[in-house]
Amino acid sequence: MNFSSRLLENAVNEFSRLPGVGQKTALRLVLHLLNEPQADVERFSHALTSLRNNIRFCQVCHNISDLPVCEICSNVKRDKSVICIVEDTRDVMAVENTNQYHAVYHVLGGLISPMDGIGPSDLNIETLVERVKTGDIKEVILALSATMEGDTTIFYIYKRLKDLQVQVSTIARGIAFGGELEYVDEITLGRSIATRVPYGISEK
Amino acid sequence: MNFSSRLLENAVNEFSRLPGVGQKTALRLVLHLLNEPQADVERFSHALTSLRNNIRFCQVCHNISDLPVCEICSNVKRDKSVICIVEDTRDVMAVENTNQYHAVYHVLGGLISPMDGIGPSDLNIETLVERVKTGDIKEVILALSATMEGDTTIFYIYKRLKDLQVQVSTIARGIAFGGELEYVDEITLGRSIATRVPYGISEK
Numbered sequence: 107m108n109f110s111s112r113l114l115e116n117a118v119n120e121f122s123r124l125p126g127v128g129q130k131t132a133l134r135l136v137l138h139l140l141n142e143p144q145a146d147v148e149r150f151s152h153a154l155t156s157l158r159n160n161i162r163f164c165q166v167c168h169n170i171s172d173l174p175v176c177e178i179c180s181n182v183k184r185d186k187s188v189i190c191i192v193e194d195t196r197d198v199m200a201v202e203n204t205n206q207y208h209a210v211y212h213v214l215g216g217l218i219s220p221m222d223g224i225g226p227s228d229l230n231i232e233t234l235v236e237r238v239k240t241g242d243i244k245e246v247i248l249a250l251s252a253t254m255e256g257d258t259t260i261f262y263i264y265k266r267l268k269d270l271q272v273q274v275s276t277i278a279r280g281i282a283f284g285g286e287l288e289y290v291d292e293i294t295l296g297r298s299i300a301t302r303v304p305y306g307i308s309e310k
Numbered sequence: 311m312n313f314s315s316r317l318l319e320n321a322v323n324e325f326s327r328l329p330g331v332g333q334k335t336a337l338r339l340v341l342h343l344l345n346e347p348q349a350d351v352e353r354f355s356h357a358l359t360s361l362r363n364n365i366r367f368c369q370v371c372h373n374i375s376d377l378p379v380c381e382i383c384s385n386v387k388r389d390k391s392v393i394c395i396v397e398d399t400r401d402v403m404a405v406e407n408t409n410q411y412h413a414v415y416h417v418l419g420g421l422i423s424p425m426d427g428i429g430p431s432d433l434n435i436e437t438l439v440e441r442v443k444t445g446d447i448k449e450v451i452l453a454l455s456a457t458m459e460g461d462t463t464i465f466y467i468y469k470r471l472k473d474l475q476v477q478v479s480t481i482a483r484g485i486a487f488g489g490e491l492e493y494v495d496e497i498t499l500g501r502s503i504a505t506r507v508p509y510g511i512s513e514k
Contacts, residue, residue: 151355
């Protein structure tokens with residue numbers, strides 16, 4: 107692109123480094139900000155730097171939190187004997203939105219991915235093992251993405267936990283509720299058939 | 311959405327004020343920035359505030375420019391007797407990318423839109439009339455969007471210029487090159503037939 111201004115070009119380049127934002131979208135966003143009051147743009151960029159500079163993570167579950175221990179971990183109504191293991195804070199929000207889970211979390215901060223150079227030591231796995239060893243944990247639920255990286259991470263965590271007298275489970279995989287069979291991909295459908303459940307038992 | 315951190319919530323809310331960015335996308339972008347080095351986030355937000363605070367517009371054509379007079383207006387090879395009128399800097403870039411236009415521009419900074427409370431006095435129209443009156447301008451090309459606002463603006467500018475001994479033209483409208491007839495909307499196709507051109511003359 108042929109920019110008439112270095113300042114404009116800088117701003118567009120910075121925006122287009124974001125995932126899923128190309129140069130055209132970046133230009134549209136930058137021109138939108140140009141039409142906003144100066145104070146709004148200041149507030150926008152302050153919100154970003156202040157988040158990045160002051161971000162803190164819960165000491166227990168590693169979820170993003172303004173307090174040393176997050177609201178979920180410090181909630182006395184939450185069952186502390188079950189830990190749901192997720193990749194990042196988005197997944198905590200997704201599980202919370204189901205309103206089906208009333209125990210606590212452990213945020214790994216990523217998945218094991220040798221291709222991206224992310225090994226077990228880059229993730230919050232040691233603290234998980236420590237939690238299971240020292241706490242009164244009955245069950246660990248692995249709620250990770252059904253990808254190669256997710257499966258690798260599940261296998262690694264399972265190996266680390268299997269001698270610790272804790273039940274390790276993974277969330278169910280299969281066709282989505284409301285999903286039409288003809289649109290389901292072959293792998294999911296194949297696995298759904300292979301891991302079929304007796305009717306009635308699944309409806310507890 | 312149920313955020314675990316006020317800082318996170320602020321950043322997501324600021325991002326989701328951008329056009330076409332919902333809360334989920336905003337969260338994805340914010341979490342991406344959280345994983346970036348602190349210096350990168352500083353640079354990102356500095357690029358935005360510095361653009362907004364130091365933005366300057368060409369004194370002649372009102373395009374975004376770091377110099378008092380932009381590179382196009384100060385280029386001696388450009389034909390100064392033809393002015394292409396566009397809505398904003400994106401349209402200047404679009405016309406420049408065609409490599410078909412070697413004269414100068416005039417950026418209106420918007421289109422007349424009574425619905426949004428934008429009248430002629432909010433746009434750079436007076437300076438255009440002044441340029442045509444005082445300069446040696448032969449032709450003014452209206453390259454505005456084919457929308458209601460574009461048509462209104464074209465009509466207004468035409469009325470202001472029609473007594474000034476200058477040729478006013480608009481860019482051709484019709485079916486796109488490479489466009490298949492069956493996918494063209496009825497209005498465009500109807501207007502294309504009504505404004506048909508003799509074959510051979512259009513191929514000059």
